[in-house]
Amino acid sequence: MGSKARLLAASLLLACGAVPAQEPAAPSVVVRNTRDPVDKSYRKMLSGIARFERDHALAPGATLRFRLLPRTATVDMKGIELKVVGDTASMTVPIAQDNSFTLARNDVLLREDAALIANRRTSSMTWRAEVRSPGVPDGMRRLGDLRLECLVGIDAGLVSNNAQLFRWLGELFTNADRVCGDPDGNYLFFTERPVFAVIAQHGERRETMPFRMTYANGGPPASELPYCDCQVLLDRSYFAPIWDRSWPDDTLLSFEYMDDPPQPDAAPSSREEARAALGPPLKELRFDRGYEIWLYEWPPARKLPPGQDKRPQIAEQVLLFDSDGSTRKTRRREP
Structure with a gap:
């Protein structure tokens, strides 16, 4: 397999995790005393803690915890x-x-190379490191914290749910510096509520992240969702620009949420009006909570070089609709 193909495969797996096993109708309430191939390695998780201590300069004063999130x-x-x-x-x-x-x-x-075992099927949950620095405003995340979360998460083996199945990926999948320092690393983060926009700010510089950095790369096909860490958290998932060193560690990310108050006089005012005015969207995403998102893209007003991630810079408009088809929010992004 060529290096480009291997990198693409690794990016997909980091965004979407490994194949979960069949989940039982009702979870057991007894912690098992036998190991399962998808249980988390205690040795690896301690390696993640060691990574936190080694790279603590990314988030001085921060604390580390691990957290379980629902996958199904x-x-x-x-x-x-x-x-x-x-x-x-x-x-x-x-x-x-x-x-x-x-x-x-x-x-x-x-x-004894022990395993961390839960009284839930391990593949039914998403495992993440959580690094929190003091003084960060409520509802915001510090980029250095997220950089350290990624390094800890990869070293702790939190993403892959079946290391045996994907052993052939080798260093490309397990090298934290490579994963967290590459724009194609695609290490997923999660917000507390369904997210509409992710905004990075440092000093006078302020930028809304492109659509592809939300919803696990703009929404994977429905057939791939069962294999994604974001399976039930798609509307809360995002990528942070942890690889882009033009954003310092003290950069703050803020979030606009789908359930924030709707924009007054949003235009176009409905799905029907949007389709009539703008034509069919490039992408449509429907979420379990009833919200629907449409994406439109077009070339920027002036010719621009590729962005920091080497991708073409594209202008975009994103519309959020309520379950009744009315426009709840809209945003435009000009690179």
Whole structure:
């Protein structure tokens, strides 16, 4: 397989995770004492913690926790239990109400290459590192925190749910510096609510991220969603410009959410009016909560070189519709 094809495959897998196993009708409430190929490696997760300590300069004063998020609509995220299980020893992991946790070091479990086991099927949940610096305004994220989250997440093995299946990817899939430093790395982050726009700001520079950096690269085909970390979180997923060093670590990301108050006098005012005025959209996305998004693109007003990610710079308009077809929000982006 050529290097370009391997890079494309790695990007897809980072955005979409590995193939989940069939989920049972009702999750077990007993923490298993046997290992499963998709359980998380305790050794790898401690490697992620070591990476956090090594690259703490990206987020001085920040704290690290791990967090569980739902991957499928049917998984019950209440009452989750976690346990580190080795050959001769085990350790209970306290989990907070928001399903976040930390990991203590245990040398016996480390030597035994123990597994972190949940009383839910591991592939029914998305696992992420969460790095938080003090002083960041509520509802915003600091870019250095997200850079460190990516490095920790890759080193901790949080993305791949079946390492055996994708072993052939080798270093391309597991090298955190390569994944987090490449515009095609596609490490997914998640907001707390359905997101409409992601805005980066540092000093006087302010830029809305392009549509492709939301909804797992603009929305994967429905046939691929069962394999995506974002399966039930598609409307909350985004990519951050962690690879783009022209944005310093102190850059702040803010978010406009779908359920924020609608724009007054949004035009066009409805799906029908948008189609009549603008024609068929390039892309349509429908979400479980009833919202629908349309994307239009056109060449920029003046000829521009490729962007920092080497992609062509494109002008775009994004429209958000309510379930009744009325326009809730609209935004235009000129590069």
